[in-house]
Amino acid sequence: MLDAYVTALGMVLDPYVLAVITASAIYGLVVGCIPGLSATMATALLVPLTFFMPPVPAIAAIVTTSTMAIFSGDIPGCLLRIPGTPASAAYVDDSYQMTLRGEPELALGIGLWFSVLGGLFGTAVMMAASPAIADFALGFGSVEFFWIVMLGLGGAVFIGSSTPLKACIALLIGLMISLVGMNNPAGQPRFTFDSTEMLGGVSLIPMMVGMFACSEVMRHMISDGSAPQIVIKKMGPIFANMWRLTKQYPWQLIRGSALGTVVGIQPGSGADMAAWMSYAMSKRFSKTPEKFGTGHPEGLIEAGASNNSSLAGAWIPALVFGIPGDSITAIAIGVLMMKNMAPGPTIFVNNPENVYALFLVFVIANLLMLPLGWAIIKVASRVLQVPRRILMPIILLFAIVGSYAINNSLFDVGLMLAFGALAFVLEENGFPVAPVILGVVLGPLLEEYFINSMIKSDGSLIGLVNRPIAAVLAAVTVGIIAWTIIASLRAPKDPARPMPQDL
């Protein structure tokens, strides 16, 4: 294992990879900082470029961008009360109150410092746990994997969404999109409409770019798009009080990081849910819950650590089982598959150095966040004023060219537009978009595991539950689904809880 780490370190310290990490870090920080541009969009736009990179820098670009964007989403939340990414929404009141009090540097310092600590905590858990889980999972057959995929999809739809029925429909649409092409156990062309372009299935990159970037541009077009007003002029020293706060609130830091990691591991719930849950937990156990929402650092510390640690946590099921925890890891899994590094327990046996390189990228990205995050905070008031009416057309053009670039095909540009329009209409009608992506990424695997399991058992459904681990996984999956259905029948008038729509 140490040998593999040494090899991995060599791969990551390659000047090209370091340059990619630095560039993606700056890109992620800037995009995350601009309200209306989400971390998911930042990642999706990057995918066409990663197509042209070797595996390690490609995945480094994705990891770094998403880590940075989740942190810098705190900046507009703090300065303008507009969270840059949904993951920052939970504690926006506290941080904005600090800004109004004339202490924006305290709020942003907490966001930065505790994001780094939370991120490193999640990374440490990921480094320790995933090889062990992978080792255990090596003995899994198609039945166990079928239930793991089901659990992942079930979690995404029934836990991670406030509208399970609509999320379920969105997921089924995604699964149906994945049917297109010859990529099925029988190798039969399905739903290709006699088009050769469709034989290989719907290309993932134009689809992701369309759903997360093109639709965002459409939403911008119907908003008023006026530039936000900034209240602050200058920032004080950013790291001044951080050591004192760390000593004052150690439990909040650990609890936030731990809960965030666990929420991240649980498929279907990402950074935003981690932040909401940690903020609520912090308030619940606080000695001064009445101070929450008035510019109190406690909840900020716990939730800020939580959303970044969940990012690393989400990578555990993604790497070990190929199950994405949120849309960003779904995009990342798409990139890994494109690079012939399909995730799963065998990746730890066949490509350990690539996996360890990914771990190291996480560590580097989190450490790099300290200086670069400090720099972005210093120039934040200028970045926030970059007019979106200039950015959005450029993003649209980038989406067009990026989709075209993969196969030099205009067909893919049309595909990008179609999925952009689909995502726009779905979201306008309250259907979450993330389950569609999960369905498309996991559809071929789900079908393969299902059909293989059924062939092994000669078509008998008992074959799906007659192995102990499979039975437990099946029970948990069915339990989650049943629980949600019963809960929705009991309390149909449940007031909408704040839930991640953009997981």
Place this chain on the structure above:
Amino acid sequence: MKFNDLFAGLVFLGLAALVATASWHLPNPSQQPLGPSAFPLILSGLLALCAAILGLNGARAFDRGPMLALADWARSPVALLKLTLVPAAVLFYLWFSEALGFLITAPLILVVLFMAGGVRPGLALPLSLLAAIAMHSIFYLGLGVQLPWGPLEPIRW
């Protein structure tokens, strides 16, 4: 633009029916117990079930809300026009990029979108040229993507 859920339910019910009929007769050359039609049929069954529940919920809320709730933007002709510009821009690229080449198509698209967003023409023109050239450099020079040149073929670099 929010449709009543009854409408959405009917649309998805239709989709489920389409997928089911299209996959019913898929050939099963290897004679497996579950052929290539099995998975699509299960999916369409589940979608039909969800769509029916959604439609019924929508029908129950029928007297409480309108069939089609228009958001503020959908009542504003300007917003609608700006929204249509996005698909129009992509379609324009689809149809004209081969003939006009990237370095003409892209600035045209950008300048229209910039000005629709209220950017001054004096800024929009140079900005769209600059952005198009920057994007061209990234993809053509940096990544080797063969972007079309169109009438600019003689000055290809």
